[in-house]
Amino acid sequence: MATASPQRRWQAQCPNCGAPVEFASAASASAVCSYCRSTLLRDGDTLRKIGTSAELFEDYSPLQLGAAGRYAGASFVVVGRLQMAYADGGWNEWHILFDASADRPPRSGWLAEDNGSFVISFEAPLREPAPDPATLRPGGLQMLAGSAWQVASIVDATLAAAQGELPHPPRLDQRYPVIDLRNTAGEVATLEYSDPAQPGWSVGRAVQLADLQLTGLRDASGATLQSKAMPCPHCGASLEPKLASTQSIVCGQCQSVVDISKGAGAELAAYRQNTGGQPQIPLGTTGLLALNGGTPKSWQVVGYLERCDLPESSEDEQTFWREYLLFNQMEGFAFLVDTEDGWSLVRPITGAPSNAGSKTVKHQDKDFKHKWTYTAKVTYVLGEFYWRVKREERALVRDYEWRNGTRLELLSSEQTGNEVTWSHGRAVEAAEVRRFFSLPEDQMPALSRDVSSGMDQGTMLRNIVIAIFIIVVLFALLRACSDDECDRYKSTYGESSAEYQQCKRSSRGSGVGYVGSSGGSYGGYSSGGGGHK
Known part of the structure; x- marks a missing residue:
């Protein structure tokens, strides 16, 4: 004591x-x-x-x-x-x-x-x-x-x-x-x-x-947080944040993004956003996760983001992914990220790697090799966030990776305005994600789109060849008759897949209603960014 x-x-x-x-x-x-x-x-x-x-x-x-x-x-x-x-x-x-x-x-x-x-x-x-x-x-x-x-x-x-x-x-x-x-x-x-x-x-x-070993902290009970409830400035529905650190919250009625950083009683800034998809892991779901080994701890899904990259030319393919903001009362925040290449579990780091800006950077005595540099943007959010979610904000992202056999670790820097945030994490298999959150077994096909989700090498190679063939055919068709630009996702993942639906929503939105960046990404892996402090 x-x-x-x-x-x-x-x-x-x-x-x-x-x-x-x-x-x-x-x-x-x-x-x-x-x-x-x-x-x-x-x-x-x-x-x-x-x-x-x-x-x-x-x-x-x-x-x-x-x-x-x-x-x-x-x-x-x-x-x-x-x-x-x-x-x-x-x-x-x-x-x-x-x-x-x-x-x-x-x-x-x-x-x-x-x-x-x-x-x-x-x-x-x-x-x-x-x-x-x-x-x-x-x-x-x-x-x-x-x-x-x-x-x-x-x-x-x-x-x-x-x-x-x-x-x-x-x-x-x-x-x-x-x-x-x-x-x-x-x-x-x-x-x-x-x-x-x-x-x-x-x-x-x-x-x-x-x-x-803190004592004398403020009462963080539900009764205290209820006093923070406030009406949505667009539809009047009640906004009731569950976390004391929440800076932005999405209205459950009209999906407006509301800045509540000034607290109850202040004039609330808000904007509407286009309709997005429903997360495969519902908000409020709790799971036991070990971020970097050690004892698994309880993490709750408190936020959901849909993001995309911004291709440099019309010939480049656009990529879409999803991020789940996780919260643990004593550990803080982390991100579970769902991309075309699989799932990853990451969180921001306090320091910075050595040789930053070069093709190889060192973190925790491991050499991470540069893989991608791109501009990322958030297109849709749900839930609560510890940073102020901003509209039309973009982030410059640099991704690195380190491999040792089947183990893949990820490192990323994300620059938004005058802030650079580094994050570090590891790849996880879809089966792990299902176990983390005790999801129904029939949800596995939607979760396991990645090639590293337990397939044997022969199946993996065959699927890669098929995928390459489909992409080549689709590319030829697109150039010949200007078919729907989202057909690549429809053919690869199916009409009901999150990738295809996310691509269709983004195409319809034409850039209207986009919101700001969450932090860092690795083909969708986030550092959680936000404000300076």
């Missing part, structure tokens, strides 16, 4: 309203009054008002002031929060204070929400000039603090609101660049330019909330 309690507290009255303001650390320079939201600067034994913080918007984070935990053997307590905002969303940075030890005073750190997961980081002096943010590019390399970093995201952010005890006076309503960087050691670094003369530098690692 974690019980973090600072050794000494200092208290004074707010100079604006007279309410008590408490400091747990002598090192803290600022606080925000919980009664009048005055931003207070600590000056010796007195407090001086230097501004007023905006009201925090309700984002349903599981964390709150007073929550306690342990990290690397030391106890900490959550004492403050910064609520950051940028054009595509926002994130929280929680100020955590570690207990003093025999050899050092209380230490400040940050617990930041990052793409559906969490990162603990610590500020450090940067003993060299910080780079000009205008010279940085997503995916580019930068040497800092003796290490090579890959630029993961570049955003112009604003400190929208602050709460509690803080190590620095907050610079409210000031827009400044925030740069996220990753390295091959799995570390995450941040450069923030709120003070251009002395940019802030912090370094940390991803953590699982379950490993922090």
Whole structure:
């Protein structure tokens, strides 16, 4: 049981309203009054008002002031929060204070929400000039603090609101660049330019909330989430998110995509989308999966996406695939992906591979060879998502693979705007997918379209030859008489197949109603992307 309690507290009255303001650390320079939201600067034994913080918007984070935990053997307590905002969303940075030890005073750190997961980081002096943010590019390399970093995201952010005890006076309503960087050691670094003369530098690692032994979290019961229910702005049907981290939700009545990142009571942005297909694994289905070996854990399907690539010329074939967003309360999010080549199970990674941008990149001491580069787009979504699903957003994807006998691992980078996300996973057989989710056996023909789903080598070779023959014949027919461009999917997978139906819907849609990217892909394998934090 974690019980973090600072050794000494200092208290004074707010100079604006007279309410008590408490400091747990002598090192803290600022606080925000919980009664009048005055931003207070600590000056010796007195407090001086230097501004007023905006009201925090309700984002349903599981964390709150007073929550306690342990990290690397030391106890900490959550004492403050910064609520950051940028054009595509926002994130929280929680100020955590570690207990003093025999050899050092209380230490400040940050617990930041990052793409559906969490990162603990610590500020450090940067003993060299910080780079000009205008010279940085997503995916580019930068040497800092003796290490090579890959630029993961570049955003112009604003400190929208602050709460509690803080190590620095907050610079409210000031827009400044925030740069996220990753390295091959799995570390995450941040450069923030709120003070251009002395940019802030912090370094940390991803953590699982379950490993922090947290106590005092916000009530995540169904009763709390029901208060987040709101009407669809298009049809009025009730939207009731099941996850506290949901940023976008699809209306079950009219299939509109609704941005709920601002919380209940805010004006909701929404748009309609074309009708799509029904997922083979229904939303809400729960299965036992082991992502990278180890003990299987319970994962629930909370979202569904249909995606396609954008061919560079009319002679190139277009590919369609489907992705299932999976959620585990303690593990976060992962993706199960259904493509023409088979199924894969993947999730975002914290760091970045070495030799990024070359034909061969290294991750976990394995050499992944480049296979495809293409532009991907989401055409239809259902369920809930931890990022803001955007319309007409495209992503540049680079896919890599590593093989060892029958084992296939996948690695992918996806760039959307000024953000690059890497993801890693493995191929799985259709029979595994059926077992994961206890699907009916008669569903196997629809699941097992891939050539690696248990066929013997003779059957596999024969089917490949037949498929090539069919494609050649179809191509000749298409050129001769301009038949339906989706006939390739109809002939290969059947008229009722997901590929054929998805192709027909996309052709009818003519690009209208497309929505944004989910993250990274490997012929449909997703990294889960979304916002910077």
